[in-house]
Amino acid sequence: MRNAPTILHLDMDAFYAQAEQASKPSLRGKAVVVGGLGPRGVVATASYEARVFGVHSAMPMGQARRLAPNAAYLVPRFSFYRSISEQVMGLLRALSPLVEPLSLDEAFVDLEAGEAAWDSESARLAGIRLRADIRRVTGLTGSVGLAASKMLAKIASEEAKPDGLVLIEPGTERALLGPMSVRTLPGVGPATGDHLRRAGITTVDELAEAGEDELVRLVGKAHGHGLYAMALARDDRPVVAERETKSVSVEDTYDVDIHDRTRVELEVRRLAERCVSRLRGAGLSGRTIVLKVRRYDFSTLTRSETLRGPTDDPTVVREAAARLLDSVDTTGGVRLLGVGVSGLADFTQEDLFAQAVGEGRDEERAEGGGEETVPAAAPVVEEAVPAAHRWRPGHDVRHAEFGPGWVQGSGLGRVTVRFETPESEPGRVRTFRVDDPELESSDPLPLVRRPGDGAAIAAAGSGAENPGVSAGNS
Structure with a gap:
């Protein structure tokens, strides 16, 4: 371990929800929940306003709706989040050649390797500048932890949340x-x-x-x-630049062992959907589906199945995970379940026979009743998807007369759109038929820094944020 707090951990604050608030003026300061909106959907991210009601990530969406019925519920826009993430990662790489991304919104940085910091004071100033640059470029906030090891830097960033900075002085870790x-x-x-x-x-x-x-x-x-x-605060793991992702997985450990087989099957389905969401968020697909089961006696079993080609189809991953579960005895109780995908690629190999005979397989999947059943990379012809299924809450649209906006909701043959842009005032709401020829899907508008952000940044850089040079302050 080093003798200066020159390992930085950045964690963007409620990233997906914050990005949605930044791009939708009517949602700023409001409770926002992003995730799968189908009957088995789970929360990906909740804004801090929604967390006040007890909503948190990985929670079943039905439970979230009961806790915060008046929140805005949106499906993810991963291409939009990736574009913001690329801007943030660019700022990190300007600090050091050693940047280790963990996800779209989280990364380690070795400041010493980039000569951006060499002691506590220079590390603190680098952290302050980074947070100011992120706010200037994206309009979003992130929390920063600084320490002599990766473990402690991550703990420090958690202590700093939301929108803060904590530095742990070497020698104070224990x-x-x-x-x-x-x-x-x-x-x-x-x-x-x-x-x-x-x-x-x-x-x-x-x-x-x-x-x-x-x-x-x-x-x-x-x-x-x-x-x-x-x-003992021992952690000498180095920051590894741009490590190749070998697998994508999610797992849950349960407070009480699960004995009911139906509940186990339901948990595996949910984990498979979360895994696919994370896979798509990284722009990846995979060939091998892996199931992990830790039983009541702490024995851990893994089962895997390799497909003909890489996929990011949630139905395929769910069904493969269910088949793997069939071979595992869970009668004694289960304390942990996990679903993963390995053999990664940056493309999908669709069922060529199904494509040769037409788009029927994709139409059937789109008719299934939930946005999570429609694979993002599937070659669905726009006209083959029923109009009602194109309008998903939170997604971007453009109307020939009213301009850009986003879908607030749809049902009963109608779609409600709020017309606003990231730099506008909160916009008006209008309702259209789902097959209105003047309404079409569109790409997300880029975030534009709003007037006044520079003053806020200057205030933060002047020490208003209380950067926490003593351990534990936030």
């Missing part, structure tokens, strides 16, 4: 981590946390006091060694 919950550490989910709690271990200090041998006995060799090292 004192900072000690009173924190074991759940703060990477890889400690609800099940492991509960297992440790039953052993009388709830804080990082208590992890360290338990000792390595006891942790290995409690949670296994690999996990035990890792936990003990993290409890």
